[in-house]
Amino acid sequence: MKIQLTPPVAGARILGLGSMQPDTVITNHDLEKRVETNDAWIQSRVGIIERRFGSAEDSVVSMGVDAGSKALADAGVSPTDLDAVIVATCTMSKPIPNAAAQTADRIGVNGIGAFDVNTACAGFCYGVGMAGDMIRSGTARHVLVIGSEKLSDWLDMDDRSTCIIFADGAGAAVIGPATTEDEVGVGPVVWGAAGDLVSTIHIDETDALRQEGQAVFRWATTKIAPVALRAVEAAGLTPADIDVLVPHQANLRIVEAIAKRLRQAGARDDLRVADDIQYSGNTSSASIPMAIDHMRGAGRARSGDVALLIGFGAGLSYAGQVVVLP
Structure with a gap:
């Protein structure tokens, strides 16, 4: 008996990108009212001038859907052409259900691979690495990789070491096949x-x-x-x-x-x-x-x-x- 494998391709390439940020802007001066800090100190230490926090309506999934939909449009790829959705996140409010299955459904596709990756700030690169290998091996043809985080849900706003740094948002990439080595x-x-x-x-x-x-x-x-x-x-x-x-x-x-x-x-x-x-x-x-x-x-x-x-x-x-x- 011989197990048949899907024919591999030369490699993978990024076809499109998209991102979203919540509407609420939090400046350094806003944070001065809450913790002992100031604009000059924050900029000198971490380089941040402002950041965005999501509202109650913004979630890891909703932001991921927004960014992912923009990436699909940028790539000219239909949701029905996707073979997998990977969501990199470490800020889901609950571990089950995962973000990826919900995101795929809201984008308009079901019956495809959908899973989350939690390697925090390295998550998007982990996702791109896995998507590239899935495509190169023939396991998938188009993979949507999303990084989406709502860190404001996990912040102690009285902790100066974290509340000045972290923020909310999402970014996404559509990864597709490279049919020749020159396209990789x-x-x-x-x-x-x-x-x-x-x-x-x-x-x-x-x-x-x-x-x-x-x-x-x-x-x-x-x-x-x-x-x-x-x-x-x-x-x-x-x-x-x-x-x-x-x-x-x-x-x-x-x-x-x-x-x-x-x-x-x-x-x-x-x-x-x-x-x-x-x-x-x-x-x-x-x-x-x-x-x-x-x-x-x-x-x-x-x-x-x-x-x-x-x-x-x-x-x-x-x-x-x-x-x-x-």
Whole structure:
């Protein structure tokens, strides 16, 4: 007996992108009224000017549906063409039912693979990695990958170390097949986890998000740039080939530190670096696709650009890959 496999394809590529943010803007001056802080301190420490919080009507699923629908429209792909929906999130109010099945149903498709990924801020890159491998192996032809988070539901608004940083939003990408090697637009994923550091970012007994900011900062500024460089190498490229760097938007100083390490390793001076955290805050798994979509809208990222994505956060988990932007 011989088990038959679906014929593989050359690889995968991103076909479209979309994002959404809630309407309510929370400025640093708004937070001054609640905790001992000020605009200058927040900008100097994390680089954030404002962030968005969702209303009672905004949920992980509803925001994911919005971003996912925009990505499908951008890709010119019908929901009925999807073979799977992956939702990266760590902020569902309940673990069951998952976000992906609900999201697929609201987008207008059922009877396809639908599952959630919880690797926090690395979730979108994990999802893209899995989607790329599913498509390359022939398991799926079109996969919708969504990062959606409502972190405001898990914040202690009296905790200055977290309430100034985290925010809500969603971003999405449609991943499809590359029929020839020249069309391949999703490189190999490089991923891992530092499970010995799980306590540095966690949900405590009051269901509030806590983090040891300095410990996470030291880890991210020393360990993540080498992972990013490994992703470039895995794609058969050099740092000089990268047009756009899109790190997880955790902290502007971390973003700048990663960019500096890449330039020291040979990245070009004109490397464009995502700085979406300034007006979006840290949206965990949503931050990378949201940042790319915003960069496209501002003309800072263009179709055909080679982008390096690198996510990192609670777990402590990390993942990255090189992609070609649609």
